Amino acid sequence: MTNATATTDTADHLLAVYLRDHLAGAAAGLALAERCQRANADTPLGTLLADIVAEISSDRTRLREIMDALDVSENPIKAVLGQAAELVGRLKSNGMLTEYSPSSRVLELEGLLAGVDAKRNLWFTLKTVAPTRPAVAAAPLDELIERATSQRDRLQTAHDQAATDAFTSPDPDGRGSPTLHDDEALKVPTDPQQPERATDDGGESDGEGRDGPRAVNDTESRYGEDESPA
Secondary structure (H helix, E strand, O other), X not given: OOHHHHHHHHHHHHHHHHHHHHHHHHHHHHHHHHHHHHHOOOOHHHHHHHHHHHHHHHHHHHHHHHHHHOOOOOOHHHHHHHHHHHHHHOOOOOOOOOOOOHHHHHHHHHHHHHHHHHHHHHHHHHHHHXXXXXXXXXXXXXXXXXHHHHHHHHHHHHHHHHHHHHHOOOOOOXXXXXXXXXXXXXXXXXXXXXXXXXXXXXXXXXXXXXXXXXXXXXXXHHHOOOOOOO
C-alpha cells in the first residue's frame, strides 16, 4: 500500500468518525429541542420550537444521506450515548423542584444554540472537503448553511427574551428594569409640585429668592459684599 493510499484511508476514516459524532450530536439536539418544545407548548416559543424540531429532523436526514453516499455506517452506540447525555442534562438543578423553571428555558435554548453552531460548522467542513468527494459535492450545503444560520438567529432572539423574562425583575410600575440604552427610563423625574425657581433675567436668582437667602461665598465673607480684594 502506497503512502498516498494510506493517507487517503486515514482521511476517510477520520471523516467517518467525525460524521458519526455529529450524527450522535444531532440525536441529542433533536431530543433537547423536542423536550423544550413540549415544555413551552401553546406559547409563541413553542410554535418556534416546533419549526426548529422539524428542521433539525430534516437536517439529520440530510446528514444520513451524505453518510450513505460516502459509505459511512452509523454507530448505534454513539447514538445511544448522545441521547443518554441529553437525559443526564435533565437532572441538573433548576432552582425549582416541582415545575419547569425559567432558568431551565434559558439553559435549554443555550444548548440548542451550541448544537446549531456545531451543525453549521459541520456543513462548512463538508463544503471544504467537497472538491475531493463528489458524493459530498452533490449535497445542498449552501442551503443547509443558510438554514442553520436562520435557526441560530431565531433561537438567539428567543434566548434573549427568555433571559430577560427569567432574570429581570419588574419595577413597582411594572415597566421592567431600565437598560443602559433606555434614556427615558434612566432620566430622574421632576416633582411637578416643585417648579424651577424663576429668575429676573434668565440667569441666577437674587440673594433673597423664594428658596431663602443664598449662601455667602468665601470672598464676600472676607471683604464684604461691596468690597473686592486689592
